[in-house]
Amino acid sequence: MLSVENLHVRYGQIEVLHGVPLHVQEGEIVAVLGANGAGKSTLIKTLIGWLEPSEGEISFQGERLTHLSAWERVRRGMAIVPEGGRLFRDLSVEDNLRLGAFLQDENTLKEQLEVVYTLFPILAERRKQVSKTLSGGEQQMLAIGRAMMSKPRLLLIDEVSMGLMPILVRRVFQVIRELREHHVSILLVEQNAFEALKIVNRAYVLENGHIILEGQPDELEKDPRVKAAYLGG
Template sequence: MLSVRGLVAGYGRTQVLRGVDLDVAAGEIVAVLGSNGVGKTTLNKTLSGVVRAQAGEILFDGARIDALAPPAIVAAGLIHVPEGRRIFPDMSVVENLELGSYRRGKADRAANLEKVFQIFPRLRERRRQAAGTLSGGEQQMLAIGRGVMGEPKLLILDEPSLGLSPLLVEEMFALIARLNADGLSILLVEQNVMQSLAVAARAHVLENGRFVLSGAGEDLARNPDLEKAYLGM
């Protein structure tokens, strides 16, 4: 589904990613873990075309996308749910969701809206409510639901547990597992290590723009080098 080779990216003369190789197969969850400032968000932005790759290649569904603009990448089925939710606070829940199908999935908007409401029943209850009045957990549901409206082949989730209470974090990871069980491929980019490894088929630890540990999720969870790599100790 996604194949990244030798990816170098950054801002101006500053390199943030320094030769990243990454694969996501159809139907799997792959986690990218790391603390703040190691390049996780830059990776997401480069995959979705917001930041242009300086070197390397990105193949999605068999075609190169590293030279494409973000709308074309969305149209191909790679959809990025950004860190911080980025909802439109003065618009209603339904209006926010409908914007998710602006570039892709418009023909099936009504059916996809019902699908989102089945996944997130609380959004159905608040469908006419201004998005900015939702709780943090509900706003995260809305952001993910907006991504689902675009009929993604691969969904990039950037820090979906950020700022949530422990109970809502548990609920969020259960929902991610459910989306994957329905066949959706997910690139999960997180700081929450153990819960990410519990749902991911494979995982990578990013440090200073490079992957320093990689492996099956359950194997990495038991790896004594995980804490050293993750904390930089």
């Protein structure tokens, strides 16, 4: 459903992604693993439309959207859980969720609120609370919930585990796996290869702006390069 060809992205003079190929099938959970500075966030930002590639093509469900703006991509079924959550800090939990469903009608909004509150009962309890007063874990859940409000076909997740306690990391990855029941494909970029490989169907390894490996989790876990770089030997 998502296919990326030869993606080049640069900040000014510096090229960060040097011709990345990538694809995600319907119903798949795919991870892009890589160290700090490998270009993972750049990749996600380009996919949602915050950055424009200097070369290459992005197509989604058979349609080219390389030069479409973020809101046009959301309309076509993408959603993002950005790094750090990026909640609308001064708005309540429910207003954040409402904004997540900005393009949906009133019925879908109600349905999806139900879905999100079932996934994260804590958010229902905190409905009226201003989002910046939530704990780190709750904020991350709200960010995921907000993205799910638009009934996305493809969810882009940027470093969801960053800054969370290990126990919460496990919980969040569990939730991501459960999201599959809602007919959403997922592309997540992660530094935490160990936890990510437990839930994905397939993964890429990104190093210095190049995809150097692709494979099933069990193959990658055995690969000495992955072991050395991301799984602590």
